[in-house]
Amino acid sequence: MKVLVSGASIAGPALAMWLVRNGVDVTVVEKAPDIRPGGQAVDFKGPTHRTVLERMGVWGDLVAAQTARSDVRLIDARERVKAVMPGEFLGGDLEIRRGDLARILHQHAAPHADFVFGDEIVGLTETADGVTVAFAHRPTERFDLVVGADGIHSAVRALAFGPEEAHLEQLGHYYAVADAEVPSNGEVRDLADGRAIQYGYNEPGRYAVLGDTKAPLFFVFRADQAAYDRRDPDSQKEFLAQHMAGMGWRVPEMVRAAVDAPEFYLDAIARTRMTSFTRGRVALLGDAGYANTLGGFGTGLAVVGAYVLAGELEAARGDHAAAFAAYDRRMGPLSKVARRANAGPFLAPPSALRIRMRDLIFASGPLFRGMMRLTEAFATDPGLPDYRFRVSA
Template sequence: MKNLSVLISGASIAGPALAHWLTRYGCTVTVVERAPSVRPGGQAVDFKGATHRTVLERMGILGDVLAHQTGGQDQTIIDATGKPQAVIPGEFTGGEIEIRRGDLAEILYAHTDCEYLFGDTITSLIETGDGVDVTFATAAPRRFDLVVGADGIHSNVRRLAFGPERDYVQYLGYHYALAELGEDVADGDAVMYNEPGRMAAVGGPKASAFFVFASPELDYDRTDTAQQRKLLADAYQGAGWRVPELMAKVPGAREFYLDTLSRVTIDRYSRGRVVLLGDAAYGNTLGGFGTGLAIVGAYVLAGELLAAGGDHEIAFARYEELFRGYAKVSQRGSAGPFLAPPSPLRIKLRDWTFKSRFLLGLMLKATDKFATDIELKDYAPGS
């Protein structure tokens, strides 16, 4: 493949995974990331089945991922008195391999050999006959052969190249928040408490607290965490169990993140020399497949560029043809009503599914099918 110059926006999972493959195939890659460094923390993410494992093996990172896996802890659903109602098994929440998002991002970063522009962002994209002219908030303008938006559901590249976020991102009626509150909040146990339309869970790696709540879409500054912490506290006013104790710790949380549960629906993954990858193209917040889709998508996109000899028109069309069917799982439903059911009856019905081995088995079998529903090509040069 000819030496393409490729700009990737986003240094979380999809971006560095793609950078890994493209540099292996001889491209010159630059990754731009708004954050000042690789972002630590974040919720646990997981991999399921032979497809995900195969891509991790071919990347050469499976051993590192296994060394950092968190183990998929069982989670006990409790009532307001702390009485157990059901148990969500670790194999359901954590897949075959579970790892902290920040740990995975660090592993991917360590396995890439390319330029990173941290603390910067793209401000404009102008496509010409032989490239894309790019301006940045800080760095000097440059021209690239291709630009990849791997910058999440709120993708800046998608906004610049395709249009406003509202045209492609559907709000699903819920918000979620993640906070690291300290080792004392869970006493080592992973538990989840529900009230209609609200969920609070504690435990797991770094004693994280996790919240999901139904709400009209909130208007807030995504860079103002103090405002976001207050919005979370307001959403849990009057809640029972230990929620007031948790809310009292939120202002001092070491890590905090709040966002919407949303789904991306777009009719094309590419436009000219710009292509979308990961959540920017097919995200569904907390859908359970985002990390696997990002890793496999990076493998397929880079492989099709290699197979097409760098011809982006052929490669982008093949990427979409091969991947859209696999990514269809991201268009299914929302995790909101499952994690924070809207009524006492719906809470009981959800709990009952985990008491039934038959229903649990069906759910586990379905997730395995979705995770492996693609035939992986071997894109190794000369294969």
């Protein structure tokens, strides 16, 4: 079987690792010229995520590359602490920079799969026995299956399922991440035990986070429309500056640093509106199928989804229709949180009262413990199968 995977960030390499154990010929195509470094921290939580990562054989590498546990002190403009978001809430059981995670997964998958950087899928033609794929640069090629693991703005989803606006729901908030250093102004950002401290400042509808030199600047804000060009970083930086203008504390300094940063990313907080992630010989994986930006579950869903998709293909002995149906059945309930949660109003509440109510969750032991139990329950699948692959890790 020949399988083409679009996307070499997290879901794509994870799927490739599993498919090659089934004896599948895997090609991974990625639009970017290389694995993207840096980026925001992502996390894994609960026994299901850890079980899959251990079966992949990458848990130890991820532990070695994990970030320091970071608490976010929620402050006012005079830097008085109103509440603390504990690192256990923000970082789950294991937190790691997105770029480090992608690098580790690529290192494990690259010896066994063909990775093609600097190219992308521009056309799909499905027949009874395969999919003919047109690329931007390389020659047209036929594959048995195509998997879109190419993120929330998936080109594969648009080609196989229809326009983005039919499947992606914008939630009215936006976020930006910038790898930029803002000098200390007397605040403590590192503790003796290796934990880090970040400072989160809110005004109604806006949120800015300043951390240590290894942590990117982070912003969340409310906006009525996406008045920027998604392919133009300067347009994105101007959009951020406009919506952060007039904020107090050190936000003006942070915005200036973000605008000057070479590594900058901005996008809408959005979620997919899909209950089926397969069509014909095409499947969607990770954010392409079950995105929930900043919801805290996307990375874990991506690695679990890769395990389930590869496992069902092996269990069905190459019958992709049966395997895809089983994949849809299992990932539907697991991805339900991606179709419900909205991190925007939680991180950037719309009023001073809502900000105080949000802070109360972290100031109250029972409320916080209840929220932690709920998030772990969302991330856990007690019935996850132990798929049998032909080649062990």
